[in-house]
Amino acid sequence: xxxxxxxxQATDGHSAARAGKITTDHGEIxxxxxxxxxxxxxxxxxxxxxxxxxxxxxxxxxxxxxLYLRPGLETLEKAGGLHKFNGWNRPILTDSGGYQVFSLAxxxxxxxxxxxxxxxxxxxxxxxxxxxVMDIQRSIGGDIIMAFDECPPYPSEYKxxxxxxxxxxxxxxxxxxxFNGTPDRYGYTQNLFPIVQGSTYxxxxxxxxxxxxxxxxxxxxxxxxxxxxxxxxxxxxxxLCCENLPAEKPRYLMGVGTPWNILECIALGVDxxxxxxxxxxxxxxxxxxxxxxxxxxNKKWEHDYSPLDDGIDxxxxxxxxxxxxxxxxxxxxxxxxxxxxxxNLAFYLWLVGEARKHILAGxxxxxxxxxxxxxxxxx
Amino acid sequence: xxxxxxxxQATDGHSAARAGKITTDHGEIxxxxxxxxxxxxxxxxxxxxxxxxxxxxxxxxxxxxxLYLRPGLETLEKAGGLHKFNGWNRPILTDSGGYQVFSLAxxxxxxxxxxxxxxxxxxxxxxxxxxxVMDIQRSIGGDIIMAFDECPPYPSEYKxxxxxxxxxxxxxxxxxxxFNGTPDRYGYTQNLFPIVQGSTYxxxxxxxxxxxxxxxxxxxxxxxxxxxxxxxxxxxxxxLCCENLPAEKPRYLMGVGTPWNILECIALGVDxxxxxxxxxxxxxxxxxxxxxxxxxxNKKWEHDYSPLDDGIDxxxxxxxxxxxxxxxxxxxxxxxxxxxxxxNLAFYLWLVGEARKHILAGxxxxxxxxxxxxxxxxx
Numbered sequence: 197x198x199x200x201x202x203x204x205q206a207t208d209g210h211s212a213a214r215a216g217k218i219t220t221d222h223g224e225i226x227x228x229x230x231x232x233x234x235x236x237x238x239x240x241x242x243x244x245x246x247x248x249x250x251x252x253x254x255x256x257x258x259x260x261x262x263l264y265l266r267p268g269l270e271t272l273e274k275a276g277g278l279h280k281f282n283g284w285n286r287p288i289l290t291d292s293g294g295y296q297v298f299s300l301a302x303x304x305x306x307x308x309x310x311x312x313x314x315x316x317x318x319x320x321x322x323x324x325x326x327x328x329v330m331d332i333q334r335s336i337g338g339d340i341i342m343a344f345d346e347c348p349p350y351p352s353e354y355k356x357x358x359x360x361x362x363x364x365x366x367x368x369x370x371x372x373x374x375f376n377g378t379p380d381r382y383g384y385t386q387n388l389f390p391i392v393q394g395s396t397y398x399x400x401x402x403x404x405x406x407x408x409x410x411x412x413x414x415x416x417x418x419x420x421x422x423x424x425x426x427x428x429x430x431x432x433x434x435x436l437c438c439e440n441l442p443a444e445k446p447r448y449l450m451g452v453g454t455p456w457n458i459l460e461c462i463a464l465g466v467d468x469x470x471x472x473x474x475x476x477x478x479x480x481x482x483x484x485x486x487x488x489x490x491x492x493x494n495k496k497w498e499h500d501y502s503p504l505d506d507g508i509d510x511x512x513x514x515x516x517x518x519x520x521x522x523x524x525x526x527x528x529x530x531x532x533x534x535x536x537x538x539x540n541l542a543f544y545l546w547l548v549g550e551a552r553k554h555i556l557a558g559x560x561x562x563x564x565x566x567x568x569x570x571x572x573x574x575x
Numbered sequence: 576x577x578x579x580x581x582x583x584q585a586t587d588g589h590s591a592a593r594a595g596k597i598t599t600d601h602g603e604i605x606x607x608x609x610x611x612x613x614x615x616x617x618x619x620x621x622x623x624x625x626x627x628x629x630x631x632x633x634x635x636x637x638x639x640x641x642l643y644l645r646p647g648l649e650t651l652e653k654a655g656g657l658h659k660f661n662g663w664n665r666p667i668l669t670d671s672g673g674y675q676v677f678s679l680a681x682x683x684x685x686x687x688x689x690x691x692x693x694x695x696x697x698x699x700x701x702x703x704x705x706x707x708v709m710d711i712q713r714s715i716g717g718d719i720i721m722a723f724d725e726c727p728p729y730p731s732e733y734k735x736x737x738x739x740x741x742x743x744x745x746x747x748x749x750x751x752x753x754f755n756g757t758p759d760r761y762g763y764t765q766n767l768f769p770i771v772q773g774s775t776y777x778x779x780x781x782x783x784x785x786x787x788x789x790x791x792x793x794x795x796x797x798x799x800x801x802x803x804x805x806x807x808x809x810x811x812x813x814x815l816c817c818e819n820l821p822a823e824k825p826r827y828l829m830g831v832g833t834p835w836n837i838l839e840c841i842a843l844g845v846d847x848x849x850x851x852x853x854x855x856x857x858x859x860x861x862x863x864x865x866x867x868x869x870x871x872x873n874k875k876w877e878h879d880y881s882p883l884d885d886g887i888d889x890x891x892x893x894x895x896x897x898x899x900x901x902x903x904x905x906x907x908x909x910x911x912x913x914x915x916x917x918x919n920l921a922f923y924l925w926l927v928g929e930a931r932k933h934i935l936a937g938x939x940x941x942x943x944x945x946x947x948x949x950x951x952x953x954x
Contacts, residue, residue: 237902241909243625245890267877267902274878275898281880283894498646499653501660511624515662519654523616523646530620530912 200340200387200414202446202467208560212438212465215555218415218446220339221384222279222287225254227446227467228551230458230544231289233475236262237282240475241533242541244283250512251541252549255287255340257470260333261296264322265315269335277337277382289470290338292329292391294345295419295451306346308363326370330388334381342417343371345391350424357395364393365407372411389448391419392437401433405440415446418466422452431460438465455484455547456568462551463564469548474540479533481525484543488573490518492536497522504535510542547571579719579766579793581825581846587939591817591844594934597794597825599718600763601658601666604633606825606846607930609837609923610668612854615641616661619854620912621920623662629891630920631928634666634719636849639712640675643701644694648714656716656761668849669717671708671770673724674798674830685725687742705749709767713760721796722750724770729803736774743772744786751790768827770798771816780812784819794825797845801831810839817844834863834926835947841930842943848927853919858912860904863922867952869897871915876901883914889921926950 201219208214218225232239232247234256239247247253258278267281275281278288294311297304301313310325324332326344333341345364348357368390375388390408394400408416418437421430434449441447448468449461458469474484483490486507490497497518504521505513516535524532547567554563580598587593597604611618611626613635618626626632637657646660654660657667673690676683680692689704703711705723712720724743727736747769754767769787773779787795797816800809813828820826827847828840837848853863862869865886869876876897883900884892895914903911926946933942 236906236908237899238906238908238910241913243891243910243913244894246622262906266906267898271877271898271902275880275896281896281899281902283896283899498650501654512622515623517654517660517662519646519650520616520660520662523650523660527615527617527641527645529615529617530909531617531622533909534620534622534913 199385202415202444204444206556208463208555209558210561211463212435213462213551213555213560214465214467215552216446216467220287220387222285222339223254225287226549226552228462228548229254229468230548231255231257231468231470232541233257233259233470233472234282234284234288235259236266237278239537239541241479241530241537242475246512246534246538247284247541250510250538252545253286253541255289256284258288258290258336258338259296260290260293260329260336261300263290263336264293264332265317269332272337273335277335279337279382287339288337289340290333290336290342291450292333292342292344293324294329295347297324298347306363308366310344326367327374330371330374330378334378334386337382338386339384340387340389340415341375343368343388343390345393345419347393347420347423348395350396352395354397357397357400360395361393361400361404364391365404368407368411387414389413389415389417391417391450392441393420395420396425396429396433398436401436402440405437409440409442413445415448415468416441417448417450419450421449422457427457430457431464434461434466435464455544455571458544458547459551459564459568459571462548463561474544475537478536478540481536483536484540484571485575486543486546486571488570488575490575492518492522492525504539505543508543508546510539510546513539513542578764581794581823583823585935587842587934588937589940590842591814592841592930592934592939593844593846594931595825595846599666599766601664601718602633604666605928605931607841607927608633608847609927610634610636610847610849611920611923612636612638612849612851613661613663613667614638615645616657618916618920620858620909620916621854625891625913625917626663626920629889629917631924632665632920634668635663637667637669637715637717638675639669639672639708639715640679642669642715643672643711644696648711651716652714656714658716666718667716668719669712669715669721670829671712671721671723672703673708674726676703677726687745689723705746706753709750709753709757713757713765716761717765718763719766719768719794720754722747722767722769724772724798726772726799726802727774729775731774733776736776736779739774740772740779740783743770744783747786747790766793768792768794768796770796770829771820772799774799775804775808775812777812777815780815781819784816788819788821792824794827794847795820796827796829798829800828801836806836809836810843813840813845814843834923834950837923837926838930838943838947838950841927842940853923854916857915857919860915862915863919863950864954865922865925865949867949867954869954871897871901871904883918884922887922887925889918889925892918892921
């Protein structure tokens, strides 16, 4: 059992894009990679069998906030961790819960100690601190666990962003202290990634990258982007962060994004992505395909019996027709939510897999530019 | 392309149970069989891949009322029928829509001609007649299609039941006339089954069996049971119908039932079953297993990490634990609905498969009696 290893396999000659291999005790992850979000121990509407066979997911996320509230730590600990609980035996990354505390909890109060919040489920009061969030994530059992941070909104005043970043850094120290002082829970190695903050201020982002890098962790994450800023700004700060984070560690851009966002950020040097977009938008009738974007509710698909997407290698995407999925969505059949979610995730995994192939083949940038134009088309 | 064939393979020495093989242009069905209900072209929350691989379904139902309203015949015809539309290439049986008109439509009026009803979706007015229901089912493209009947409620006065039965018989004549006067739609044979009515009156049931049998159809159905009468009455009239319907044709008992109902009715000579119970009850947290009935919402399953059911051969039933499914149901995760539905259907298919094995082995009755006691236990 060893810490997560990252092997850099290729760097693009015309961009900062990289291909690599992450090794964890639950198996390997080929990068760049997209990680489906398994909110409450389930990728919404998708079975673990579909995740393996159709989506070909290599790693999934668990949300600490959701899992802590439901089913709760006792259930997860008695199961032997989330892998045993949900039957996913490949790597799992857990977030720190901070983002959901700010976006979902019905009230919250930040102090130096941590965040007091009320559950969105039953209004019960809870406290997250850097220390107990490490303990909670160790109990959940992620292979990769994330530092507890504050994610400032966009836009944020410089003063607030600076103050918030320093709080995040002090919390980061506390996270590492607790993490290093506690053992792995279930016989495999857990790895803590720091999160860079600093809002949309270059000096803060740079300082935060240096602070994160100083922890010499197995990987580093970029937080606080894709929170409402324009795309060009997201790219600008992603680039700055990638340039200021160590090249020999995987870089994880949190919560991004559309397929074309992902392609651009791969070009900037990002290795890992997660986002609820493929599943959430899928449940709302928006399909990402290798030929462009589809609103499957549109009348134009009513008699289109062609496969959802024959340009990717996924049984479900090749099997069901646009007309059939449109019917299921119109009739509010649960199977429609499943098909749309599985397809979108399979498409995202196909996309990062193709990106990887082209990085290895040396023609990533020309492929990326061509694809970005195709994928954004509204069909 | 030939009419449906039924080969009687074995008859139990101690009961009227039979094992047989139905051959259709979309493949074979080994009886006794349970047919999952694919209401609007989708078995609720279950993918066609799961139906084949986990459930091992041999034939599914389509509901004429639902499919006629949504997606509508134009979409189904342009697809080349329901098999092409939903990608299910094994046999399909469609009901006549009559039952849904009475249970779902927001208003309905019965005349000699047929039934005028208002859609439960948009209130639009429609007319079902024996003739157009034949045309509609031909368009949907079932391998087996059902006669248009009136299903009287339980209890019904003798006079009403008798009048209703005669209307069903006059409609049956019109169904056959239309069916025989119209061609198969998509290059494979469609087969019309008459439906026996007569409520809970032995003389009516007997007369209705004789009327149905006189059509010399490829199979016969028993309707109007499992509509609220006590189980012993359902068994009494199922037995009477089985005894008065030809032995060389498959007998289909509509809308039945619990696992123990199915075992009893197999013993009485029924070959085919359908029911929404496994999927509907599954979505409401009730699991049928080889060890008894589970309410997965119960606190007692919170830390039970054993498989849902290791007594049957279904990947999903063996893979997910009771604690995990309970969590998914509590958290209202869509995957919970899928797992419960797939499991219950897999269990029903396992049950009829085991019944068949024991009929062939000659020890059906002793096995059935033992099973019926086990399966009804509340765990």
